Amino acid sequence: MIIVTPGHSDLPRLVACQWFSSLEEAIRTGKNGEAIFCVGGEYPVASGSIITDKLLKQAQKKKQKLYVEYAEACGRLEFGVPVQPPYSRFVVASKAFGRTLPPMRILMAHSCWARPVNAEVAPLIAMARVAGYRKAVFGLPQETQPILFVHPDYPNVLVATSGLSHFVRGRFAPEADWLALWNWILKWMGEKPAIKRWQSDVAPSFKADEKLPEDSGMTAFNRNHDWLRKYMVSSMNAVYEGFTSGIDADGCQRMGTHARGDCTGEVLPVFAYGWKHERNPRDRQLTIGILNNLFGHTFNDSNLLNDDKTNPCYGMLRFYDNLEAYYGDDNLRSAMGCMLATEWIDETSYDARILRCLLSVLRTTGPLGFRETAPRFPSDFADGRNWDYFRDKPTVNLRAHSQGWMWAGFIMAWRATGHAPFLEKAKLGIKAYMKKFPNEVTWTNGLAQEIARMLLPLAMLVEVEDTRANRALLEKCFKQLEPQLDHGGVRELLGAREHAMYPAPDSNERYGVTEAPLIQENGDPCCDLLYTTNYAFAGLHEAAMATGKAKYVAAADKMAEFLVRIQSSSTVHPELDGLWFRGFDTELWEYYGSSADTGWSAWCVETGWTNSWIPLTFALRNEKRSMLSCITPNRFASILPALLEEMSVVHPFQLTNPHPQFKAPGAE
Numbered sequence: 001m002i003i004v005t006p007g008h009s010d011l012p013r014l015v016a017c018q019w020f021s022s023l024e025e026a027i028r029t030g031k032n033g034e035a036i037f038c039v040g041g042e043y044p045v046a047s048g049s050i051i052t053d054k055l056l057k058q059a060q061k062k063k064q065k066l067y068v069e070y071a072e073a074c075g076r077l078e079f080g081v082p083v084q085p086p087y088s089r090f091v092v093a094s095k096a097f098g099r100t101l102p103p104m105r106i107l108m109a110h111s112c113w114a115r116p117v118n119a120e121v122a123p124l125i126a127m128a129r130v131a132g133y134r135k136a137v138f139g140l141p142q143e144t145q146p147i148l149f150v151h152p153d154y155p156n157v158l159v160a161t162s163g164l165s166h167f168v169r170g171r172f173a174p175e176a177d178w179l180a181l182w183n184w185i186l187k188w189m190g191e192k193p194a195i196k197r198w199q200s201d202v203a204p205s206f207k208a209d210e211k212l213p214e215d216s217g218m219t220a221f222n223r224n225h226d227w228l229r230k231y232m233v234s235s236m237n238a239v240y241e242g243f244t245s246g247i248d249a250d251g252c253q254r255m256g257t258h259a260r261g262d263c264t265g266e267v268l269p270v271f272a273y274g275w276k277h278e279r280n281p282r283d284r285q286l287t288i289g290i291l292n293n294l295f296g297h298t299f300n301d302s303n304l305l306n307d308d309k310t311n312p313c314y315g316m317l318r319f320y321d322n323l324e325a326y327y328g329d330d331n332l333r334s335a336m337g338c339m340l341a342t343e344w345i346d347e348t349s350y351d352a353r354i355l356r357c358l359l360s361v362l363r364t365t366g367p368l369g370f371r372e373t374a375p376r377f378p379s380d381f382a383d384g385r386n387w388d389y390f391r392d393k394p395t396v397n398l399r400a401h402s403q404g405w406m407w408a409g410f411i412m413a414w415r416a417t418g419h420a421p422f423l424e425k426a427k428l429g430i431k432a433y434m435k436k437f438p439n440e441v442t443w444t445n446g447l448a449q450e451i452a453r454m455l456l457p458l459a460m461l462v463e464v465e466d467t468r469a470n471r472a473l474l475e476k477c478f479k480q481l482e483p484q485l486d487h488g489g490v491r492e493l494l495g496a497r498e499h500a501m502y503p504a505p506d507s508n509e510r511y512g513v514t515e516a517p518l519i520q521e522n523g524d525p526c527c528d529l530l531y532t533t534n535y536a537f538a539g540l541h542e543a544a545m546a547t548g549k550a551k552y553v554a555a556a557d558k559m560a561e562f563l564v565r566i567q568s569s570s571t572v573h574p575e576l577d578g579l580w581f582r583g584f585d586t587e588l589w590e591y592y593g594s595s596a597d598t599g600w601s602a603w604c605v606e607t608g609w610t611n612s613w614i615p616l617t618f619a620l621r622n623e624k625r626s627m628l629s630c631i632t633p634n635r636f637a638s639i640l641p642a643l644l645e646e647m648s649v650v651h652p653f654q655l656t657n658p659h660p661q662f663k664a665p666g667a668e
Contacts, residue, residue: 001191002026002036005049009039010168015186015194023055033063035189040070043163044113044249046082048072056154065189068151069160070115075153079115079161083145085129087512087595088112090147090162091136093126100180104136107181108173108592110247110603114145114162121149125181127162129512131505133520133594134174141508158188163249168198171251174588175200200590201251201572206565208487208589216564221618223567223578224611225270229286231255231575232267232607237289239264242611243575245582245595245604251573253603261304261317262327263608264294265334268341270612273619276344284345291338295353305353306377310651312387313377315353315360324377328361329402332409335361337612339412340630352643355636358413359647361406362422363387366395369429373402386653398436399501401444403429404453405535411460412628417636419644423464430457434473438480438495445502445597446517447495449531451480455539460628462546474543478552481536485555487586488562489527490536492519504596511596518583518593518602526593530582530600534610537563538617538627545626560621563614580610 003009003017004026011017017037020026026036036059038049049071056075059066068074070082090107107125114127123146130136148164151157163170167178175197183193205220206212213219232240234257241256241263248254268290274283294317296302303321306313317334319325338354364387365371372395375381397403407426414422433441433454443450458474484491494517497503502515518526527533540556543549566584568591570577583593583602593602605611620627 002030002034004036004038008043008169009165011037011039011165013168014198015191023049023051027055027059027062027064030062030064033065033190035065035067035186035191037067037165037189038069038071039067039165040160040163043070043166044082048079048115051075056151056157060154060156064156066154066157067160067185067189068157069165070163071159072115074151074157074159076119077151077159078118080118082113082115084111084113085127085145087129088127088145089130089595090125090127091130091140091144092124093140093144094122094124096124097180097184101177101184104132104139105177106130106132106134106136107177108595109162109164109167110170110172111249112162113249114147117146117161119152121146121152121159124148124150128508130508131511131520131594131596133524133526136508137520138508158185166249168201169251170249171201171247173590173592174585175590176588202568202570202576202591204566204584204589205569208565208586210565212561212564217560217618218622220564220567221270221273221615221622224580224615225274227578228267228270228607228611232611233286233290237286237293239267239290239293239607242607243605244599245601247603253576253605258320259293259304260320260330260608261294262319262330262334263606263612264290264304265317265337266608266612268337269344269616269619272341272344273616277619277622287341287345288347291341291347291350294334294338295350309646309649310653311377312364312381312385312653313360313375315356315647317357319374325374326364326377327374327402328365328371329404329406329409331357331361332406333608336405336409336412336627339416340616340627343630343632343635351636352639355413355417355639355643356647358409358422359643360387362410362413362425363647364390365406365425366390366393368394368396368432369407369425369427370395370397370403370432371406373397373399381653384654386650388650396432398433398441399444400433400441400450400453401531403433404450404457407457408460411457411464412631415464415628415631415633417640418634419640426457427461430461430473434476437476440499442499442501443495444500444531445515446492446519446528446531448481448484448490448493449528449535451477451484451493452490452532452536452539455481455536456542456627459539459542459546459626463542463626463628466546471547474547478543478555482555485558486525486527488558488560489566489584489586490533491586492517492524492526492528492532494519494522504594512598514598515600516594516596516598518597520594520596524594525585525587526602527584527586528582528593529580529584529610529614530604530606531609533559533563534580534613538613541617541620542626542628545629556621560618576605579605580614581605582610
């Protein structure tokens with residue numbers, strides 16, 4: 001085998017080869033019948049090889065087989081400037097590969113660049129915008145671009161219009177399919193299939209059946225804690241959102257540097273537990289710094305906090321500093337994180353700000369225990385509406401996605417204050433929701449996530465009122481989740497389409513248009529760690545602590561092992577070591593999923609939501625305590641009366657010309 005201008009190609013690290021600096025030399029020096037790979041060594045740089053008919057004829061005469069990648073010209077074929085169509089994936093367009101790669105099989109070449117070709121060719125692999133998990137379920141659209149084909153004039157020449165040989169560095173997926181493709185290429189070239197599974201640059205920490213070391217849960221906690229501290233907190237104590245799902249040609253991912261109100265509060269207990277468990281003063285200092293960033297040193301110098309007393313959203317946290325969307329569950333999860341963190345570092349100076357946030361959500365929750373998902377300011381406060389409009393509106397919002405952890409936060413707030421309306425509204429909402437659960441509730445971008453998010457509030461309800469009826473509600477929820485448990489994780493599940501906010505795309509054109517599930521249809525073996533398994537882990541632990549029932553304990557233990565196994569490991573990309581990605585395929589045992597979700601698809605990394613409640617639950621398991629029990633009863637009771645009076649005032653507010661608000665990708 002001969003490799004020409006290897007550059008960054010992954011072939012030389014996987015197969016034995018001989019290198020040449022030019023195709024002319026390789027053809028001239030190479031033996032008759034030799035395989036010559038002219039790879040796109042500087043991919044995705046646009047300058048490529050220009051291969052003349054003269055060279056092609058010389059190779060043909062010597063019966064040499066050529067693999068030409070990312071060239072500018074190959075005989076009469078000319079290739080244009082590389083393009084990167086949005087949401088495009090590679091699709092098998094031929095039966096040539098046999099059963100290992102059947103037609104319509106999807107291959108993910110992250111952030112792929114491909115050169116348009118100036119002639120009609122018969123593609124073996126095409127690039128197109130297609131819906132599906134591992135199969136293009138609606139077939140190929142009319143608009144496609146050839147990626148791999150046999151040269152129409154030279155049957156000994158295989159042409160690739162993209163950097164296929166960068167499959168390891170670029171973290172292409174699924175690995176098994178790329179292995180099959182490259183071994184097919186080697187066989188086509190007259191070589192023996194020689195590539196075996198490679199060591200991925202970013203991989204799960206353990207195999208599915210590998211024995212775990214002692215205390216692996218706290219090891220996972222420590223690794224994630226260190227990752228958060230090193231990479232996700234700025235020098236000014238702002239918490240970054242995470243990493244977006246796009247993967248560059250070098251395998252890197254772009255950091256989301258926006259600070260969010262929810263993510264910032266959610267990661268706080270991870271650092272606070274570092275102080276509680278290890279007495280590391282850096283962790284206490286960092287926790288204080290992030291609290292100051294979230295709420296402001298003097299209450300009026302935070303970009304995330306609404307500190308205008310006359311504003312109907314007073315006391316709440318913005319989604320982004322420039323997006324005045326006030327999600328109830330986001331605010332409550334942030335407040336829950338702040339309550340736990342300040343308990344563990346024994347800090348009371350933020351109590352009023354935390355309680356004000358809790359009361360701000362309570363006062364905009366309707367009399368039936370439900371809240372509008374995310375009132376936006378100013379557009380949702382036109383025509384004289386104020387916060388009391390939402391308090392009095394009989395809202396019914398059958399989405400655990402936006403209500404479940406709000407109710408859990410209300411129960412925690414009740415424990416911290418003794419203020420009856422917190423518990424009353426939580427109970428009203430929970431019980432009304434569970435009457436419709438599971439067949440009549442709204443699901444967001446997966447039904448399993450709605451089930452998972454109810455475990456925590458239901459378990460907390462058992463903790464505060466341990467009745468047969470409340471235990472039955474928890475049992476009802478677990479029975480819906482149990483069939484989805486797979487290796488300890490939760491396989492995503494789609495419900496009836498008429499109850500969906502963001503169903504799987506129903507056409508190729510709908511792929512990547514809006515938020516969407518990681519799966520295309522039920523049975524796709526993907527666990528969602530942004531919306532489902534992360535919340536199930538916290539809920540199952542709480543259920544185990546609340547009831548002591550063996551099946552909850554066993555499910556929580558199994559999920560802990562699963563999360564230890566799939567925590568990322570990387571020496572090539574240390575910024576991606578010790579975290580949890582959104583999508584994980586339990587059959588492939590790698591990070592994978594449909595990327596139909598705009599902005600936050602399978603390879604995204606979220607600090608809050610995912611890399612917050614997972615390590616926190618490992619900490620709670622280490623403490624052998626429930627989340628609710630970590631809150632000191634009535635800790636806010638002394639400051640409650642003054643804040644209730646402050647938050648009861650309806651300040652005059654009149655908005656006649658609301659400005660439209662944009663929606664951030666992944667805002668749900």
